[in-house]
Amino acid sequence: MHSSPNNAIGVFDSGVGGLTVVRALMERLPFENIIYFGDTARVPYGVKSVETIRHFTAQITQFLLQKEVKLLIIACNTMAAVAAQVVRDLSSVPVLDVIEAGALGAIDVTRRKQVGVIGTPTTINSNAYARAIHQHATNIRVYSQACALFVPLVEEGWLDHEVTRLTAQEYLRPLLAQHIDTLVLGCTHYPLLIPLLQDTVGPDVRLVDSAETMAQQTAALLEQMGLANPQRLVPEYHFYVTDVPLRFQAIGERFMGRALPNVHVVKW
Ligand code: DGL
Numbered sequence: 577m578h579s580s581p582n583n584a585i586g587v588f589d590s591g592v593g594g595l596t597v598v599r600a601l602m603e604r605l606p607f608e609n610i611i612y613f614g615d616t617a618r619v620p621y622g623v624k625s626v627e628t629i630r631h632f633t634a635q636i637t638q639f640l641l642q643k644e645v646k647l648l649i650i651a652c653n654t655m656a657a658v659a660a661q662v663v664r665d666l667s668s669v670p671v672l673d674v675i676e677a678g679a680l681g682a683i684d685v686t687r688r689k690q691v692g693v694i695g696t697p698t699t700i701n702s703n704a705y706a707r708a709i710h711q712h713a714t715n716i717r718v719y720s721q722a723c724a725l726f727v728p729l730v731e732e733g734w735l736d737h738e739v740t741r742l743t744a745q746e747y748l749r750p751l752l753a754q755h756i757d758t759l760v761l762g763c764t765h766y767p768l769l770i771p772l773l774q775d776t777v778g779p780d781v782r783l784v785d786s787a788e789t790m791a792q793q794t795a796a797l798l799e800q801m802g803l804a805n806p807q808r809l810v811p812e813y814h815f816y817v818t819d820v821p822l823r824f825q826a827i828g829e830r831f832m833g834r835a836l837p838n839v840h841v842v843k844w
Pocket of ligand 1: 589590591593594619620621622623651652653654655695696699727762763764765
């Protein structure tokens with residue numbers, strides 16, 4: 577299929593967390609139209625089986641392809657960890673995923689080749705980050721830690737709360753014992769915890785925000801494929817969700833840093 581540079585970028589996630597990627601894209605690529613899909617009715621994915629996640633991911637991919645997006649971005653680390661191949665098999669347009677972006681970001685910044693990765697239980701169990709890192713650099717040691725409680729804490733808005741601080745200390749202790757010099761934030765929700773996590777790991781450990789590296793990678797790919805939108809108009813943003821849960825607007829704004837326009841509910 578031939579994509580037009582004027583078509584939108586399709587970004588998807590299990591819920592609102594992928595808005596951290598949308599936010600980074602809007603800042604880095606201010607003239608690109610974006611269609612976002614968040615499966616808010618079925619979130620969280622991070623504790624679901626691989627089979628279920630693959631099934632949901634295929635549905636979302638087909639939805640966005642029907643919207644004629646020019647590029648697909650898997651913003652959800654959990655989907656990227658266990659269902660990236662499903663998306664690539666279905667897609668006629670290029671596909672980028674946050675795990676590849678985060679892995680390249682880590683390789684770029686690590687000095688002593690000791691990298692920690694945090695994510696949902698499904699992401700960590702899949703070992704996808706270590707595989708992605710080792711595909712490019714075999715000399716890096718990767719230490720992983722599942723942090724199941726971070727997603728609910730972020731959605732609760734406890735970004736600078738004593739409970740979150742203690743939870744972070746507990747989760748990160750084993751990684752710090754390995755003297756990591758880099759920590760990959762392998763989940764859509766974790767960029768909101770950057771100040772607290774940086775305090776916990778100390779100034780010598782560099783945090784890799786995969787939303788940020790994803791925006792850089794997207795800009796490079798669009799340029800390279802001649803797919804960057806040449807129009808200098810105010811872009812259109814559309815947000816498709818499968819449910820409008822309680823406090824949706826407030827949570828969405830926390831992730832986006834601004835109001836959410838054009839929210840559409842998809843009924844399957
Ligand atoms: N979006 C998921 C991720 O990045 C976190 C939320 C969930 O578990 O669905 O892993």
